[in-house]
Amino acid sequence: MLPESEPSSWRVEPLARHHDRAAFSCGNDSLDHYLKEQAGQDMRRRVAAPFVLVSTHPNIILGYYTLSSFGIDLGDLPLDVAKKLPAYPVVPVTLLGRLAVDQRYREQALGEFLLLNALHRAYAQSSQIAAAAVVDAIDDPARRFYQHFDFLPFPDKPNRLFLPMKTIADLFRDS
Template sequence: MTARFIIGALEARHDRKTFSCGVYALDRYLKEQAGQDIKRRTAMCYVAHEPDSDKVAGYYTLSAGDMALKDMPEEVAKRLPRYPVIPVARVGRLAIDKEYQGQRLGAAMLWDAANRALRAEMGVFALAVDAKDEPAAAFYRYFGFVAFPSMPLQLFLPLATIAKA
């Protein structure tokens, strides 16, 4: 499974041209925008590739963000400080090339993002995602993410939960 992949920061040597996950916006982002976001430090992009290849098998982005306390489930919100927003690490995009789909690489990349958030040298309450549709939300729920009551496609997983895993 994932032992055959290396996950690290996107570099110029990585082949992005052939990446195709089946979602135009995600393909375009990797090919045209990811490098600019890294330079501007608005997001970091991490890619998976096989050890003997620079072809991108999958990628995700990670950036700082926040969640409104008022939108969180009550049982979670009552244990947090009364700040209007709570800091999170946000997975902005997660995509796997069609050639590698169905091999649990998405799960491995999500785990990698969770571990990077845990190692962050800043205060972060949770790993947050904005699922693009219901099947994507189901993927995140499978790994324990919780949806905001009024926004079912916005989900989060407290870092305390990740640390216990």
């Protein structure tokens, strides 16, 4: 295990100038490129909020995720979930647009730590800016990662998964 990955020193913070984006490599070109070229602009324009995971070396990005406000059609949800929501055409949700861990720090539970941090942040914010679920945008390997954490598929959009905010609330009820 590398010195950067001691759980007690992990922390998640908003992306800032001192973070070394150039060195980040998760093996997915699109996610690497996004962090290096787009995340800063998206943050300034308020279309996505990027958060990075750092440890003892405050400049080294071990992983990152982004959150945005989003809306989904009520009809896209499974019937049993939709039935519990009011019949508004669009349901407010939080979009977990991207989540990645640098290849050098894989399989040390950083992905899980980042995901739980993102879910907790979305849950905490939802009392101020309502969101009925967290939704992600994914490819095949990523789908398996999220399903490992009980995300559910949209019936007609297999590459989009969601986790109801009620489930997330239950997860953090005692924390």
